[in-house]
Amino acid sequence: MLRRRSLRLEAVRVEWFETDCPQPSEAHRAAAEARQNVLTKPPGSLGVLEALAIKLAALQATDRPRAARAPIVLFAGDHGVTAQGVSAYPADVTVQMLHNFAAGGAAIAVLARELGVKLHVVDAGTLSEHDVPGVTTDKPRRGTRDFSHEAAMTTDELSFALKAGRRAVERARAGGADIVILGEMGIGNTTSAAAIAASLLGVRAGDVVGAGTGLDAAGVNRKAEVIEAALATHGLRAADVPAAQVLKCVGGLEIAALAGAMIAAAQGRIPVLVDGFIVSVAALGAVRLNPSCAPWLIYSHRSLERGHRVVLDALAAEPLLDLKLRLGEGSGAAAALPLLRLACALHSEMATFADAHISGPES
Template identity: 55%
Template sequence: MTTNWCLQACRPLDQLVREQALERQQQLTKPTGSLGQLERLAVLLAAQQAKLKPRIDKPWVAIFAGDHGVVEEGVSAYPQAVTGQMLQNFVAGGAAISVLARQLNAGLDVVDLGTVQSLALTGVLHLHLGPGTANFARQPAMSVEQCQAALQAGRDSVTRALAAGSDLFIGGEMGIGNTTAAAALASALLGHAPSVVVGPGTGLDEAGVRRKAEVIERALTLHAAALTDPFEALRHVGGFELAALSGAYLACAQQGLPVLVDGFICTAAALCAVRMNPACRDWLLFAHSGAEPGHRLVLQSLAAEPLLDLGLRLGEGSGAALAVPLLQLACALHGEMATFAEAAVSDRPA
């Protein structure tokens, strides 16, 4: 059963400010629409922030980590020990997202929801929801209580972000096997065959991709009766980090904090959040179109316009971090360009 808070109303966008921002865009010294998607971004951020001239000054990056029992089915090219090792790398500053967060002067919140190895790392919040999820090819990935706790963990990170004065939320993830969980969740929610959703993840060969699709097919058959409800789909075939991401996106929409969604895993979690509470869609911006085939399918289902298409498949929130300067520049152009009247430039005739 979905926790009650997930279904609470999302904050509405400020439509008056949106209209004012659109009007400002019409007056700037450029042909109407010539900055394309950057114009739409600035107007949406204005409506989200309820400010005619929005800004992105303090991004928040939350990395949610968890292991996956389905790895025992041979769906990953890497051992599960990598999850814990990467947690150490995050807080030591050596991971891609660590570098990007430093460059952006972003807060970095690292949350271990439950790993196979018992860890005690300085700088990591260890929640110990379990030693990873159960193998969803044989049983539900999470108990009701575990899934609810993971959703709440995402919400709690948003609370920390707001307390730090953050104005943009980026969710990232780490967990060997999580492209399998994301593909299973996307297949369940979209009704697509796993064979069109799954990809190589961290480097599977063709035989490995086929095996991954077969494992997901078995799991969807096993859990078919539960998959019509988004919370139950998340609980049965998702993962701790997917649930935390979904919870974070819902909390952001309820609290009025814009979200920049990262890659395939994060977008699958966003789809689940939107299925639980459709109004949260207004608060989601999408950073990039990744290399996993399922990512494009989920983006299409959300009518998303990703900002970048660089063939990324790292995860960690890295693609979203790379897109932050585009948001900042969109805001700068919107707020700092002169109007035709200010610059004494002739506008086209009405």
């Protein structure tokens, strides 16, 4: 059902997104490790699949980790900086894709059907003047401002977007959620993501700027120049600039919503399967806003976008897949979900040495 939020804005302050997230259950982690050691296989022989099951058991505080209910939440937004020629596609593609998501024709819609999970699409800040049937509209404005000239959003708009992420998680978890998959769509959002990463990590824009939707070398250079100039304009090259200030000045409404969603999910004890470059940058922002959410983030894949490796390294993240994807939408995270499901099934359904009357390893 389509729902639209009031556009009343609230100020960013010390509030819900800075509340500590619960810690993983060490008791359940230890129990899961103990179970893995008595299953009918050499200890550690299932590698990452064992580690995933143990991690999920600790996060979910359960003896039987699960990943059956995995709603996908996709946030869409437009970016004023596209006026600077930083994308190979026109801005109106974002709104066109909203209709494609709702009609089931987008890649993530196909993946959601194949996986048997729900797809929730949120217009967190596109240029659409009207509600799109099948899409939840929850935005403070239509697109961000051109951050090469002015701040992308106001403090109140940033607050609204962060809370839009929380509201989306609340809707998604209403149908049950063992884990939530987060995705994005927005022409120009690799530019915003690269600007956020360059500021928060203190690296040059050229180190994190990629082709996005398909820029040539000249276009990539232009993109880096726009970002460097904007970071200087907004004073985002100073040390220890608060993450909220970075998001406000060069962020995207959908990126802020992603950060808010991650924090809200972690506070509600729901693990998050993180997608590619843009969602990983949102994760970087979320961790800077609330470091206690970090254990709840599982990184699905390494994309071809140039800056993704830099961001993953900064987060000490070990992605599950490297399929050379660069689509976004949550597609890489959706592709990784079967691995989590297999890890859970192996953990819960394999026989122990005692169950199967098989001799275990000699001590």
